[in-house]
Amino acid sequence: MTALEGRFHDGVTAAEHRVAVTIVEDGLEIAGAGARAFWRKQDVVVVDKSGDVWRLSSSETPDARLAIEKSKAAETALRDGGILDPRRDAIRGLWLAGGLLALSASLAFIVFVAIPLGAEPLARATPRDVEEQLGENLARQVNVFMRPCEKTAPADAAIMPLLNDLEAAGDPGFTIMLTFVQEDTPNALAVAGGQIMVTSGLLETLESPDELAAVIAHEIGHVKSRDGMIALYRNAGLGILLELITGGSGVAQQIVMVGGQLTELSYTRAQEARADRVAIAIMGDAGLDPAALARAFERLKGYKRGDGDEPRVPKQMRDMHVPEWLQSHPDIDNRIVRARAAQRPARAIAMSPEDWATVRAACKAK
Amino acid sequence: MTTEQAERGAIALDVKNNSTIGQFLWIGFYSSIFTLLTLTIFRFWARTIVRKRLWADTTIGGTPLEYTGKGSELFIGFLIAIVTVMVPIVGAIVAAQLLLPPIYTAVVIAVVYLGFFILIGVALFLARRYQLSRTNWRGVRFEQRGSPWAYGFIAFGYGLLSAITLGWFAPAMRLRLEKRMWNNAFFGDMAFTYDNSKEARTEPVYKSYILAYIGVILYYALIFGGMFQLGLMDSMGSGGMPDIRDIGILYALAFGGAILFLLFVAWHEAVMLRQITKSISLGDVKLKSTFSTWDLIGLVLTNLLLVIFTLGFGAIAAQMRTWRKICRRIEVDGTLELARIHQAASRGPRSGEGMADAFDLSGGV
């Protein structure tokens, strides 16, 4: 059998030993002054083959190293002895590639399926008093950016009967807390736990009390479906995921984020449609014309078309400021059509003209 | 060199690095692609590939270093840190924000942030412990001993002191932390020592720091001055969006400022590198660096160009160039009795730099 020359570190001391390496039937015999070892064939690992030597180790003595000068003869001997095995390297590479592929697939599954789908059952499983507490705290945080209007007591009193009717018709499972907030963009939003906010801009844009009733009924729909809570869980999930992605390349991070937002958008559309259906039912039960929802949408659309100027807000606050009607813009015409189809004659009026005037002036108190 | 000489350790322990830019550009290129394809998960394996190459290209006394870490170890360490550290921290903050009255929320967040700063030191220590345990030279492992928590608390205390003294303690902090690390570092069973005595501090650490300090002040004066001049502060306060031209000017200012900043800080950074290097010894072996201020300026500027002209793919090659320069400027004096150095006591942690990754501290190599 051929003996190769090698340099050997035994993994016990840092000394280097010149050794003769003999390839035998079942392994490598390493022998030299002050050093002797036998590595079984199945234990031998090629740790580096990129330089001008092969650097070998043994899984039995993982710190020990054997360096063999590269040469044609040495390569033939090591390959014939089954020490160098290109096929084994290829198989290991395939395993790694497969593992990474499976990992990325599961990551994609989490972003696109598990988080959006899991958020809803989680929201339903959350105790209602927890969501209420949460809604209060969230509302407080929103109010840092959208100040509540001052001295709204007359408007609160004027809207109370309508609110009670809508709440009774909708049975949202939470006590509805309505707050008027100072904000030019016409919008209404339902934070978790029955907290609903109506902006001063909305009061100016809408032109009749049944339109306001329809918008509030839509928000009650969100409260009933616990959409605020669902969004919280979804954002938390995506947030953790973003944490997993940070430190990676910026582009990949962007892809995942955009992908997450796109799936979220499709789920948001479904939630809006559901809230519209609840709103139509509530309006009908309260004896009001459900088509008022369509009229409200028309006015909000008109607001967008009117000046065409995006609100000047910092980017991170955009989501909160841009009305949901505008966010799901391509969908709005369908929603108008559906709401209009639900038209039926009103049996009641939403509120008296005097009360409507009081409500519209909610944010104008000096 | 004969075996007898080698066993007595009578070899020159010269440090060399023969990495080539092409190789690292290629690694940077394909790992970016794989990182993209795997939704960034490949980054742990990419870092391992880079380290393996870099270590293998670095020889001491003719024998290369070997990096024995695995991508899977970094990945698992990262997952463990996410579950045990990051999720509880974020969970505590979110829960406090959502469920507690504002005053308690502030208290919880303050406590969590305090803990977070301590954990930064812990994370850096753990990352270093992992890296040394995965470095093999001549069949013997390196080792970082000592308590990660002690390091975290002390680093936090020093950081506080630096803040109180408006940054004047910062250079002393760096040197003391280096001392703490190196005095607990081993090659096999042989301890490194770090001399931070007054006599050993021969480089103009504080003299150069004055210039760096002025540089920092000038830099911020330039940026904030520019922002005020453009009236950006007003538009930000009122929630408006600054226009594109102003942002362009601001970027130009930041870029020019960074170059200016480099000129002011380079001296100090080169001084620190030389001071730290010359304070380290292993047995009779003393280190020394001839890394000059102009070396640093040239390196940073050429690296900047490299990264810009390769659209970012060259970032890894740039890091390699830094390491290569450091290696090429190291001088080693003295010899080691290599046969007397035995294997390190501990194998080191099973998994990788989790917390440092979770906090995004391990940027690059």
Ligand SMILES: [Zn+2]
């Ligand atoms: Zn809605």
